[in-house]
Amino acid sequence: MSRATILDAIRRAQPALKPLPEPAALGVGGRMENSISQFVATLDFIGARVIRGRSLEEAALWLRENLPAEARLASTVPGLPGNVDLGAVIDPHLLEGLHTAVFPARFGVCENGAVWVEESDLGHRVLPMIAEQLFMVVRAADLVADMHEAYRRVGQAGLGFGLFLAGPSKTADIEQCLVIGAHGARGATVFIWDEVV
């Protein structure tokens, strides 16, 4: 066990205490725009599709109209039923072949188009990667401007897994050509609803 050796070596090497800064005091945060239009523009930039609606019925309608009838769809959003019972799936490998995953996001981040998703809203951690298409639902009121505000809303106690998810998976590893759909989903749709008009 090298634990003690390593910690000793570090203690001998580390310099005298340098103060921990307060980022806000340095001018960090609160400078980005918080608006639906900003969020939508960023989502567009990162290759996500945006749909805006008043109620979840509109989302249900969109899914009915745009998904093939035989598509395997798993949903954790009450009111948007799927045809795969996630509770009955014990082994996440069996989710392979899933057409669309529908799940709620806790909030969206205007500066980078990411949404925060928690394990308890997924059923399986691998859901947002193994499905071919993602359909994420976020309320218009649940937007934050930047990542600092975002982390004020991210819990920590009791959380097993959570992620910021920004659009469909992608790669530019071959000659810097952008290809959407690397190992994760090939498409991501964000449904923004409950807008106050």
Place this chain on the structure above:
Amino acid sequence: MSHAANAHDFLRDPARAAWHDQTLWMVRVKRDRQAAKVPDWEALREAASQIKEHTLSRLAEYLEEFESRAAANGIQVHWAADGEEHNRIVHGILARHGVRKLVKSKSMLTEECHLNRHLEEHGIEVIDTDLGERIVQLQRKPPSHIVMPAIHLKRAEVGEVFHEHLGTPRGLDDAQELTEAARQHLRRQFLTADAALTGVNFAVAETGGFVVCTNEGNADMGAHLAPVHIACMGIEKIIPKQEHLGVFLRLLARSATGQPSTVFSSHFYKPRPGQEMHIVLVDNGRSRQLGREDYRRSLACIRCAACFNTCPVYRRSGGYSYSYFIAGPIGSILAPNVDKAAHGDMPFASTLCGSCSAVCPVKIDIHTQLLKWRQEITAEGHAPWWKTLAMRVTGLVLKRPALYALAGRLARHFLPLVNLLKLDPWTRSRALPEAPGQSFREWLAETERAKPPAKNPPP
């Protein structure tokens, strides 16, 4: 082989070298565009720099805090003094579970420790799952860039590799189709792997959790399917608090690829039910670097590779010209810490223009540290003899005005010969400007002589 000799080979194909240069410059431009959209960008860099400096001054305490929180969350924490111990720990875990196939997401640390070779010697199949890394793995080559491992390859070459190893049709050179072939191939690997290994971008002392950032989703695909997840990290990846992630995540993707965020920024706190999760904390020379005051701040690096993309030397010489697995400006600071004799010429592969320091999101004084290494390496006799000799002679001449004047006169006289015979490596692709007929001192003396005496001499 020295960096200069390797770079010379790289430059044999000027069209290709120009393409490499432009491709990386494009990434730099994308970074600039994103940085400009963030009004508090400079404040962010300052905050990131100070948070890292603070963390390095309390590294032992934060590691202990991280360890106890992670353990309380059901994660098993291991400590490795060097690469060999790291490999032994990882293999031990895998052997206990009878693992035959391991899927791995990008981890420069395992590259540093030569983990793949070690595991393969023990009969474990290792599949690198980042697309770029998979391409170079199939070629049995290391990554040439820490963020874009196959940036040096052309589409057609990737097509060759895939034709040979994945059975795609010969001559396939469409990025979309090649990526699709890799997706299908790697999906099968994810679904049949017995364990997953990931790197770590940030580990948070306060929560005992860690964050892994990818665009492809490969780290998640591996970790959430396999019954065993091992995350390997250098001890410098620690940050004190979760809220600090806000600072670093805003900087990382913008600096790396010019995206406002990576697609997946996954926060692991606990293993999923029934899963085993391990973290291996690796020193491997980092505590030594921590004690070297001049180079300590290199440990603040978040591996965004912005310094690579902006470096005029990296762009024009390629990752394989450097003797260390981390190339570019930051690699040239890290490598001599590992082995001064083997990598002593890396700090010289720089123009010291300072562009690296100007883009670095954690404000590492990269070019200053490169200069310090040069001094140290030369003083210890690791510089090539001709360079040491040249410096000695230059010092000798500069100290003696008469000798200096003579040397100047000779140089002015023989300059056309230097150009003609390409005596100086610099003159291989450019000519030295024509020398003036007289030196400054000769000119001054002549001008003074020709001047009429001043009417009112100053008192």
